[in-house]
Amino acid sequence: MENQRMNSILLLFVVFGGFFIFGLSENVKGPALPVMQSEFKLHESQLGFLLALNSFGYLLACSFTSNLSNKIGIKWIGILAFASMTLSGIFMFLSKGYTSLTLSYFMLYLGNGILEIGLGIMAARIFTKNTGTMMNLAHFFYGLSSIGAPILGASMMGWNVLNGELDWRGMYLMVLSLSILPIIPSFFGRFPEEHQKDGESTSFRNLIRDPIAWKIVAILSFGVVSEISIGSWLVYYLENAYDWSLNRASGMLSSFFLFFTLSRLFAGPITDKIGYTLSIMFFSAFSGVSSLAAIFSGEKGAILFAIAGIGIAPIYPTVMALLAKQYSKGVGTAITFTVTLLGISSIMGNLLVGFIIDFFNRVWGQRSAGGELIGLQAGYVFIAGLAILCSVCSVSLYKTLRNLNKVEGKVKGSEIGF
Template sequence: MRDNLSRSTVTLLTIGCFFAFFLFGLTDNLKGPTLPMMLAELNINYGTGGNIFFGQYVGFFIATLLTGILADRFGLKPVILLAGVCLALGVGGYSTFKTAALLSLSLFIIGLGLGAFELGPNAVIISLYKKQKGLYLNLMAVMHGLGSTIAPLFAGWLLSLNETWRVIYRWDLLMIGAFILFALFLRFPKPEEKTAFDFRNISRVAFKDAMPLYYLAIAFYVAAEIGISSWLVIYLQKIHAVSVSASAQALALFFAMLMLGRFIGGFIVHRFGYLRSILTASLFSIFTIAIGTFTSLYFLLPFTGFFFSIIFPTLTAAVSDTHHENVNTLLGLLFTFAGLGGLFGPWLVAWGSEFFGLQIGFAVNLIIVFMMFTFALILFRMDEKKRTVN
């Protein structure tokens, strides 16, 4: 598909995808550092706060399910533009409304935008860089890490100036508008197939061979990443008496480690092997979460981001290697399960904290990561067995 595009067009598309993922990381991770102020303003408990967040991941889940089909049918440009519009509407509402129901609705719309962002740029990069997709997917994910790193630092800075959490979100609208204008003038690659997804054959297309294991692995990964990023700030403040600025910096370090790991990992995952890289990374993340949660070495928790870093983009690259038909639809289903994980991860932490205390609630992340490791191990052994037979 890249052969039909000029070099300048490929470069602009790559910049657009990287910008989209920067915006993805920034928008998605403003909620963690602003959570304590939002709970205090509305005078609600952890569980209700988790229910508000739940709206975003319902939207993400729905978007990832539908946008893959829409991309195969109509192309990637409408999907990405729709993502930008949803982000603008959702962020505008979230920074304005004052009831839990309307805030949840706004996050639902934000989730629709983020879900479309998850599918669109990934599909574009895969179509542009077929032989180097592992490298470019990880480099694009670096931009997500950069946005995610800046989010808590930016939020913490504005909070230190006594700005409200709503003002923080309103600044985000400026970059969303810039992205929409940029994307309007881009020429996107056309889908290789203009066929509608056949729901009668969904099991044949999407659930054959090891695909269900990939879905489960990415679901548990996203559940853990968002469970940690959404609750790390308030966990450090309430359990370890860490200051507002220091806890925001800890979250920024978590995403800085994600960014650094993806930059380094982008150059080695292909050589080391996709599944071997995922398995190794998930094992080390178990150690940092366990030690950081159950000992006084809580400062290790942000370093989990380094080991988390390569898992999502490398799973995406591994799946795209296994199928070459209805790729956008298949990626949409993969990201749908990612959205399902993102939906339940922070929600489980929220209600675990509500019933058993914040310490135990945050430890739910360890169970989630262990499940991810289990499915990664099964996939790795299946791949090794297949290679031995061949």
Template structure:
């Protein structure tokens, strides 16, 4: 039963990744078709991200009230309807309207499924879960490109992706009794089992008041700041500073994403032998070394090595930090804290890359490697301070 449910969760994460990269892939055609300005895509992206942040923040209460299965069903239904709305949207205004449920649906299901896997499954499943998100994020542009090249129709691309989402909606609806059964068993086990020390301490404490939560949130903020900033501005850095051709620069950045996806697949096997904490620390150090390769005045080929190292280093950090949430802060508040973590993560993704872009526009894109080094260093320091704080609590 749990294995079948895990397959459903993997499928849900593929569907979660599918829409994430669609807008960027389709926008060149969408812009001319709708007569929109170039920067409208950024506004749409921020609208989606805003909805995701809001739903992540309230996901803890919603999940406790309705359960993971129902929330996943309604959330995927919202994203499917929103994508279908993109297909029919006659103007940019309607795209903005559809972007709201697209973001709201993504945030709730993301936080819910991450918490569910963190509580019920081993660490390797969390790494593979986020590897499947990468599969979805990779397939989205491929599907869209197929429709654009064959039919010159971004609308049919959105229609096809919405169809995949609706298929998952049907699967989630049919498996609702299974989710309810597992949730019921979980509640029975919680009633029988003694509370862990964190749950005992946290009875009358708000999630943000638990020691270490704010440090964890800072780690998530700078992790996603690094991940999104490298993806958005890496190619511009290579073209304008390293003087590489645009096509080659794009290829080198794709190796960065490949490093994340392949790294997470490999991490799933490594978790059988190495703890989450060791993987997080090792990944942060590798990412810092990769950032140093970008910062130092080395031949251009070292920039490729830097991008690959940053990708490989980032690979285990996000899933391992998520999986540690109930262990670090107790199962009582794990759903709420998971929602906060996802909200802060999306905040980093949404605002830190544009911030670097604004600073670079006032100076030079040459500040890119300096910012990446600083972001990774702050992430590492926040994580190590959190580990030190939790170690003292365990010793006490």
């Protein structure tokens, strides 16, 4: 019993620590990018290519991580991810030009992609009880480190080390060297392998023909693209729609992430009690309605943009919990299938927001003094609409699961009028 308890502690350290380091590695780039651009005299297109490697490495990792975990085990997937992130920090520290920097970034984002899929599979196998609570708690650590990462990165770059500034190279080296820490308990921990159950194993062919799988993909895509778009466009909206200063607009974005992170800390037990599908339905609707109310109430209702974070935060971890329950035999394949399609949707999502703003600005910009505001509002209505669509798809999924007697949670559909 004592050995089992110690093993559980080791596995929790790997999962929670992994999500925390994942958040740091993804979000310290904010203060570093302008310095990199200045040092290497990069054009915006070169900087854009550097950032595009994020999505490419993510999608590439999705293509092989699940199969690789079946061959070498989930323990070694985690170790591979942490080791590649550590090595990328060393290569980044040694980079002398754009080519070496690009290769270092590619290794980092590939490691991040392997880690995200690996942690998802790992958590699904470890958190067999109170799955919604534990999934949300794990992702809370990602949100927690994401809040502090830009501030930490900027501060570390100015540290005086060995009679010189640490700068972006030293900062990345130190931050990514933290990836070594979860490797230690990974070696000693005993990770649960996939449980073999009666019935046909989940495969990509089965998922492609499964309407439940496609509805889950739609739910996750609409919800996460809305989440990402808020992070990408909120500051831009507040600056241009209300003439807010950069500091004031950034403060509202920080408030959004604060609500977002706290929601992941406290929403988990709710998802376990009422069920994952119902939870997604209610939370995503709350986010969409809050964003719409913020748009149409004007500047005085701007705080509602931040409050929308309460609703959008639980979507991703709760969908992971849903996948773990619906596809317990082959959860790695289900996560890979869903997250790969999510990656494609995420690329398209931000492009669509920008296109909608530009389109409405061109159509109405010349006709009225408020033309630019109309374009911004249209773009943000689209972001809010994605959250509403997430809720609508959840209703459809709930009805399908109810007909198949696969609904999870203690609250039945009849109790809420379905």
